[in-house]
Amino acid sequence: MTTALHRITTEYIELEDRVRLAGETEDGERLVLWLTRRLLDRLIPHLVAWLEKSAGPQAPANRLYAEARQGFAQDAARAGLRPEPPVPASAASRSWLVGSVDVSLSAASIRLNFKGLAESDQACLDMREAPLRQWLGITHGLYLHAAWPTSAWPDWMGAAGAPTAQHGQLMH
Numbered sequence: 001m002t003t004a005l006h007r008i009t010t011e012y013i014e015l016e017d018r019v020r021l022a023g024e025t026e027d028g029e030r031l032v033l034w035l036t037r038r039l040l041d042r043l044i045p046h047l048v049a050w051l052e053k054s055a056g057p058q059a060p061a062n063r064l065y066a067e068a069r070q071g072f073a074q075d076a077a078r079a080g081l082r083p084e085p086p087v088p089a090s091a092a093s094r095s096w097l098v099g100s101v102d103v104s105l106s107a108a109s110i111r112l113n114f115k116g117l118a119e120s121d122q123a124c125l126d127m128r129e130a131p132l133r134q135w136l137g138i139t140h141g142l143y144l145h146a147a148w149p150t151s152a153w154p155d156w157m158g159a160a161g162a163p164t165a166q167h168g169q170l171m172h
Contacts (some may be wrong), residue, residue, distance in 0.1 A: 001115060001120075003025055003031060003124070005024065006025055007023065007027045008022065009087040010139060012142040014146070016034065017037075018032060019040065019139065021067060021114075022086070022093070023123060025089060029094075030088065030094075031095070033098050033116075033123060034095070037143075037146075039101065040098075040143075043103070044136070047103070047136060056105075068156070073133065074133055074156065078137050096117070096121040097117070099116055099117055100112055102115065103130045109128045110126070110132060111126055137157075
C-alpha cells in the first residue's frame with residue numbers, strides 16, 4: 001500500500017551525497033526517502049516537461065518568450081514559498097533509498113510515487129503547478145549547494161532569481 005505524503009522537507013545531506021526527503025502523512029507518520037542525483041537527473045526532465053506543457057504549445061520562434069514566461073512563473077512560485085517548521089527526520093522514522101519514481105500526470109496535478117526495493121516501501125506525493133515549482137526551486141538550489149552538474153535542468157530554472165533552498169526549508 002502506498003503512503004500519501006502531506007508535508008515534506010527536502011535537504012541535501014553532504015555525508016550521504018544524497019537528497020533526503022523527510023515526509024509526513026496526514027496522521028503524523030514520518031518517512032525518510034533518500035534520492036540519488038542519478039535518479040533526480042532522470043526525474044527532473046519529466047517534471048519540467050509537464051510544467052512546460054501546462055503553459056500551452058509554443059512555436060519554435062517563440063522559444064525565448066516561452067523560457068521567459070517559465071522563468072517568471074518560477075519566480076512567482078518562489079515568492080509564494082513561505083518557511084514553515086521542517087518535517088523532522090529521526091532515526092525512528094521508516095527510511096529507504098528510492099529506486100524508482102512513477103510519474104502520473106493529469107491536467108491539474110502530478111503524482112510522484114516513490115518506490116524502494118521492498119514492496120512495502122512506497123510513498124506518493126501529489127502536487128499542483130505552484131508547489132511543484134517550489135519543490136523544483138528548492139531542489140535546484142540543493143544541486144547548486146552540492147556542486148552537482150545542472151545539465152538536467154532547463155535554462156529558465158537557472159535564470160529565475162536566486163535559489164531559495166536552505167537548511168530546514170519546507171514545501172508542502
